Amino acid sequence: MQPTAFDVLIVGGGLAGLSLACALRDTRLRVALVEHRSPSPSTGWDARVYAVSPVNARFLQEIGAWKHMAAERIEPIHAMKIFADDGAELDFSAYESGIAELGWILESSLMACELWENVKRQGNLTLFCPAAPQALQMNAAAAVLTLADGRALSARLLIGADGRDSWVREALAVPAINTPYGELGLVANFECQRPHRGIARQWFRVDGVLAWLPMAGDRISIVWSTADENARTLLAMAADELCARVAAAGNHELGALKLLTPAAAFPLSLLQVPRIVAPRLALVGDAAHGIHPLSGHGINLGYRDAKALADLLAATPDWQDIGNQRLLSRYQRERREETLLLQTTTHALHQLFRNDFPGLKPLRKLGMNLTNGLPLLKNLLVRYAIGGF
Ligand SMILES: Cc1cc2nc3c(=O)[nH]c(=O)nc-3n(C[C@H](O)[C@H](O)[C@H](O)COP(=O)(O)OP(=O)(O)OC[C@H]3O[C@@H](n4cnc5c(N)ncnc54)[C@H](O)[C@@H]3O)c2cc1C
Incomplete structure (x- = not known):
């Protein structure tokens, strides 16, 4: 069976993957999002809460997710x-x-449900949920993903947004150092x-x-x-x-x-991923880095990844290949400094007060x-x- 073709295929619809998908709304790219399960609103108050920085609050406003949140x-x-x-x-x-x-x-859950509602209405996006990836093949022209139900999807660019234990990272043997x-x-x-x-x-x-x-x-x-x-x-x-x-x-x-x-x-754990791009691949969010929560920066870094990558893709002319590693290296360069700085300072603070x-x-x-x-x-x-x- 011929795979269904997309430009961008995002695996993982957590906050990083969803915000990236939303940020691609006004582009001409055909986007697919593969996620295990849809988020559900919390009954009462969700115990997973995040301190969202002003710069990321602005990002959530820009992609239309802020205004509808209670x-x-x-x-x-x-x-x-x-x-x-x-x-x-x-x-x-x-x-x-x-x-x-x-x-x-x-x-x-408040952010996830709002972002989810947005992607459900997004004209250039196809949701595959519930769905799980089973096999991945990278060739010169595309990444080809086979889902557990047998459907096949192809894309010029695959994005791993599937969290700390990223299946995508594992499937492509992307080196990562995890220090619990x-x-x-x-x-x-x-x-x-x-x-x-x-x-x-x-x-x-x-x-x-x-x-x-x-x-x-x-x-x-x-x-x-x-x-x-x-x-x-x-x-x-x-x-x-x-x-x-x-x-x-x-x-x-x-x-x-x-x-x-x-x-x-x-x-x-501290998760360090030295290279977050490869030909036809980019990682965002916790798939790309893990940081101790004492500084409250985890999803803040994830949102910044999503914005940086979406901006790069939106600015890339149609004739250029969005899976090209040299192009993707710009995203890696842009994100490296902030990620390294926050991971290092947060880790140092943790060590300073633990000893x-x-x-x-x-x-x-x-x-x-x-x-x-x-x-x-x-x-x-x-x-x-x-x-x-
Ligand atoms: C205790 C604690 C407190 C924290 N506090 C803060 C804070 O105050 N501020 C802050 O910024 N960050 C905080 N963080 C960090 C934050 O939780 C993470 O950085 C953030 O959730 C990462 O989002 P993500 O979308 O990258 O990954 P995830 O939230 O892990 O999302 C990954 C998504 O991919 C899906 N998925 C995974 N594998 C597959 C697969 N094979 N197929 C299909 N779908 C798949 C999952 O279902 C999930 O929806 C905290 C973390 C912890 C543990």
């Missing part, structure tokens, strides 16, 4: 407070930095006794990094990155015990907490206190925190 579920971040285990403190505010917000907290942190990221939502006032809080503790992200109303979503064993202990706790533990770990900053969603946990060598604690404290008094350095750090390098 505004009452989107929480602006006005300030950020960072605490170390020895009493050192660092705070940033949007006001001091001369910007309206440091970012926004959005539920993963030996930690799980525990997530859960809580109602808090006192208003959070749009402040994101983060504690660098001996047992890991705990973030309290402000959500609409008097709610917070937490990400507690902690050693596997400790995470399992937390997961096994009864709701009251977990609330007390999380409230105490955050110095009762928001009073008593009440659990709103069962806790869930995700394994954490307890004698003398390191006072040094950390001095560093944080000094930084707090240096507006220029703080502004630079705000740019790091909001993904605006």
Whole structure:
């Protein structure tokens, strides 16, 4: 059977793949998207929430995904407070930095469902869902993908947007270095006794990094990155015990907490992929990089990949081959610096606070206190925190 021909074939309809598909809406490219399962709206509040940077909020606006999301579920971040285990403190505010917000907290399912609705209506896109890829062949003219149900699709450019354990990356033996942190990221939502006032809080503790992200109303979503064993202990706790533990770990900053969603946990690792393009191939999102969630940059990097690749494809004249490796190398060059910088600084921060060598604690404290008094350095750090390098 002759494969159905497309220009671009995206495998993986998570936030990175979906946003890329949406960003190709106004091009003449014929796009196919292959995804295991469609996203479903969360009942209540989704415990997977992301801090979306201003630059990516703009991207979501440009591709038409922002305006239809329920505004009452989107929480602006006005300030950020960072605490170390020895009493050192660092705070940033949007006001001091001369910007309206440091970012926004959005539920993963809210973004995914909105992006999904958009791609369903997209004239130049064909959705294959539920579908799973089974075999992949690359030839000089096209990538040919066979689905598990026997259908065959071909495209001038294949995009792997299928997450950290990317099938595409494996199928093409693209080298990747995966370094597990030996930690799980525990997530859960809580109602808090006192208003959070749009402040994101983060504690660098001996047992890991705990973030309290402000959500609409008097709610917070937490990400507690902690050693596997400790995470399992937390997961096994009864709701009251977990609330007390999380409230105490955050110095009762928001009073008593009440659990709103069962806790869930995700394994954490640093994933480095030296080459994210090859002839007829480009990787985006977690398929291209994995980063510790302490800096909240994972999907922010994914959205930036999607925008960079979509811009490149949109600007490529029809006569040029979009699967050409030299052309795709421009995308790789554009994304390399930011990805490397954020992966390296985030990893270094993780190591700095995880290690307890004698003398390191006072040094950390001095560093944080000094930084707090240096507006220029703080502004630079705000740019790091909001993904605006
Ligand atoms: C605890 C935790 C907290 C985090 N917090 C933040 C944060 O605050 N801010 C932030 O920016 N990032 C955060 N991240 C990172 C963020 O979750 C990821 O970067 C993001 O989800 C990656 O999106 P993606 O679309 O690249 O991949 P995924 O979300 O993994 O999506 C991949 C998609 O591909 C599909 N798929 C996979 N394999 C196949 C296949 N073979 N066939 C068909 N479809 C397939 C899947 O069904 C899925 O829909 C956090 C991560 C963790 C673990």
